[in-house]
Amino acid sequence: MTRVAALLLAGMLVSCGGGGGDGSSSSSSSSTSSSSSSSSSSSSSITPASVPGRYEExxxxxxxxxxxxxxxxxxxxxxGGAAVQSTVPRAQANFTxxxxxxxxxxxxxxxxxxALVKVDxxxxxxxxxxxxxxxxxxxxxxxxGLSPGxxxxxxxxxxxxxxxxxxxxxxxxxxxVQAPVVSHLQETDPDVIFTAGWVQADSNLAxxxxxxxTFPDPPVGGARVTETPGAKVTLTFRGTSINWSGYRGPDAGxxxxxxxxxxxxxxxxxxxxxxxxxxFTATGLADTxxxxxxxAxxxxxxxxxxxxxxxxxxxxxxxxxxxxxRDAAVTYSGAWLHGNVNRTWSEGAASTSAAAGASVTFTxxxxxxxxxxxxxxxxxxxxxxxxxxxxxIDTYLEAPIEGYQHSVFRAxxxxxxxxxxxxxxxxxxxxxxxxxxxxxx
Numbered sequence: 280m281t282r283v284a285a286l287l288l289a290g291m292l293v294s295c296g297g298g299g300g301d302g303s304s305s306s307s308s309s310s311t312s313s314s315s316s317s318s319s320s321s322s323s324s325i326t327p328a329s330v331p332g333r334y335e336e337x338x339x340x341x342x343x344x345x346x347x348x349x350x351x352x353x354x355x356x357x358x359g360g361a362a363v364q365s366t367v368p369r370a371q372a373n374f375t376x377x378x379x380x381x382x383x384x385x386x387x388x389x390x391x392x393x394a395l396v397k398v399d400x401x402x403x404x405x406x407x408x409x410x411x412x413x414x415x416x417x418x419x420x421x422x423x424g425l426s427p428g429x430x431x432x433x434x435x436x437x438x439x440x441x442x443x444x445x446x447x448x449x450x451x452x453x454x455x456v457q458a459p460v461v462s463h464l465q466e467t468d469p470d471v472i473f474t475a476g477w478v479q480a481d482s483n484l485a486x487x488x489x490x491x492x493t494f495p496d497p498p499v500g501g502a503r504v505t506e507t508p509g510a511k512v513t514l515t516f517r518g519t520s521i522n523w524s525g526y527r528g529p530d531a532g533x534x535x536x537x538x539x540x541x542x543x544x545x546x547x548x549x550x551x552x553x554x555x556x557x558x559f560t561a562t563g564l565a566d567t568x569x570x571x572x573x574x575a576x577x578x579x580x581x582x583x584x585x586x587x588x589x590x591x592x593x594x595x596x597x598x599x600x601x602x603x604x605r606d607a608a609v610t611y612s613g614a615w616l617h618g619n620v621n622r623t624w625s626e627g628a629a630s631t632s633a634a635a636g637a638s639v640t641f642t643x644x645x646x647x648x649x650x651x652x653x654x655x656x657x658x659x660x661x662x663x664x665x666x667x668x669x670x671x672i673d674t675y676l677e678a679p680i681e682g683y684q685h686s687v688f689r690a691x692x693x694x695x696x697x698x699x700x701x702x703x704x705x706x707x708x709x710x711x712x713x714x715x716x717x718x719x720x
Contacts, residue, residue: 327429328376331457333384335359336372341454346370346436350386350450354484356527356556358384358416362452366392368438372451375431382421382458383434385450387620387627388413388485392440392447397433398422405437409444410620410627413485415555416452418461418626423600459519459596460717462651463487463623466503466590467681468514469654473590476510476575477503480526480589487524487555487592488623488683502591506532508577512590515570520562522594523573527553532579532586534558537572547588548580555591566598592623599719601651602641604630609716613637613704619712622683625651629714638703639713646695647719650688650702652712655681659709664701665690675709684714695720 326339334340335358346367350357362385363372374381383396391408406420422432432454440447464471465488480502482489489501502525503512514521521538527549534545538561547558559573575588602608603626605617614634620627629652630639641648650663658674674687688702704711 325373325375328374328378328454328456331378332455333358334374334376334454334456335361336363336451336453337361340375341451342373342375344369344371347372347451350452354552354554355415356553358453362386362450364448364450365436366438366447366449367436370436372434373431374433374454375429376454376456377429378456379425379427380421380423380457381425381430381432382455383419383432383451384416384453384455385419386413386415386452387417387419389444390446390448392444392449393437394449395435395437396420396422397435398425399430400433403433403435407441407620408449408627409441410623411491412488412621412623413490414463414487414623416557417463417623418455418458420626421458421601421603460599460601462595462597462625462684462686464514464516464593464595464685465623465681465683466501466512466592467679468593468685469676469680469682470515470685471590471593472513473503474509474511476507477505477512477590480504480591484554491621502526502589504587504589505575506577506586506588507575510575510588511572513570513572514593515568516593516595517566517568518595518597519564519566520560520596521564521569521571522557523559523571523590524555524592524594525558526587526589526591527556527558528587529583530585530587531583532588533576534588535574535576537570537574539569544576546580548583550582557594597717597719599645599647599717601625602643602716602718604628604713604715606716608642609713610640611638612640615639622653625684625715629653629712631710631712632704633708633710635704635707637711638701640699640701641716642697642699643716643718644695644697645718645720646693647689647691648693648698648700649686649717650700650713651684651715651717652687653681653683653710653714654685654687657710658712659704659706661711662703662705663688664699664703666693666698671705674711686717
């Protein structure tokens with residue numbers, strides 16, 4: 280058995296699609312020391328974030344040293360409308376909060392560098408923000424298990440980047456205190472069903488999950504668009520909140536949105552382009568199955584030049600805690616590749632294996648568990664053993680359906696105690712992907 284360390288360093292980068300020309304890359308593994316001299320204001324001027332929820336980078340609980348600038352608004356829809364960035368070594372962003380967990384919301388793309396993340400001045404963990412797809416307002420790292428009380432999360436720019444990165448940019452968009460579990464589902468997910476009338480959106484724009492593929496995966500993904508009245512897309516999901524990520528712009532139209540039969544209209548017009556924009560949100564849902572339907576009406580705001588409706592992705596929130604594939608509770612046996620950054624994985628990376636007999640074991644305490652993985656053309660069969668009970672699942676799906684951050688397996692109604700889940704690959708050449716595990720108390 281090998282245990283994956285808690286460091287967030289990208290290792291060999293091999294797509295779960297296998298083969299192809301993505302090649303491999305490794306991050307620098309040297310540690311960067313920090314200095315309190317780069318911290319900005321004194322603690323007396325900080326107003327701690329004292330209740331659970333999202334806090335933007337402009338909140339009084341956030342202090343920035345010199346070296347940070349506003350991120351270019353461009354066409355991106357940042358959380359709260361703005362973000363900050365830096366390439367200056369030892370520039371720091373500090374977030375002071377009260378709680379037992381915190382999440383940094385930021386950006387991953389090919390121009391992102393390496394940051395050092397610390398809590399309460401500890402030694403820190405390096406986080407490589409490089410990813411081949413571009414994803415904004417995304418969870419970068421979650422720190423769990425803190426003692427109750429006040430803490431400070433520090434993000435420090437190292438000024439370094441891995442060998443494949445085009446730059447060393449570090450972006451800070453927001454923070455979440457006591458963050459919920461969020462799965463970012465692409466428009467290609469098997470639970471997302473489109474009627475006729477939808478086509479692939481402009482592939483030159485930075486849609487979530489777009490622009491990357493590896494043979495034998497098809498070169499699709501990114502977003503879908505329609506101006507056809509009556510064209511619909513439906514997502515069936517289980518969770519307590521839902522975001523529809525799409526597009527706002529000068530040629531965007533009006534959609535009719537139905538959530539469990541409750542209908543509302545959403546005007547996606549904006550005088551400027553906003554890519555990966557959250558255009559609809561519903562919260563406070565019961566933790567049960569729901570149905571979301573988006574219908575293009577063909578209607579538009581009087582200022583709009585078109586009636587485009589774009590579906591890029593969905594964020595589904597569920598109760599509980601997410602354990603990433605690198606967590607100490609997760610152990611691996613056999614041939615695995617760690618640090619896959621070629622898709623929109625949870626917190627940026629996943630572990631993959633195409634070797635029959637390779638296995639992963641997750642030990643947890645709770646009443647429900649989900650394996651968060653991948654289903655698509657190049658994934659295969661797995662044997663699942665939960666507390667000695669064996670089942671089998673086939674993760675293969677015909678193209679162009681591709682499910683990332685997908686709940687491959689879920690078991691509810693467990694006794695409130697310690698359990699062991701083991702996943703074993705059964706097919707040589709077909710991948711098994713371990714992205715994360717979700718546990719409910």
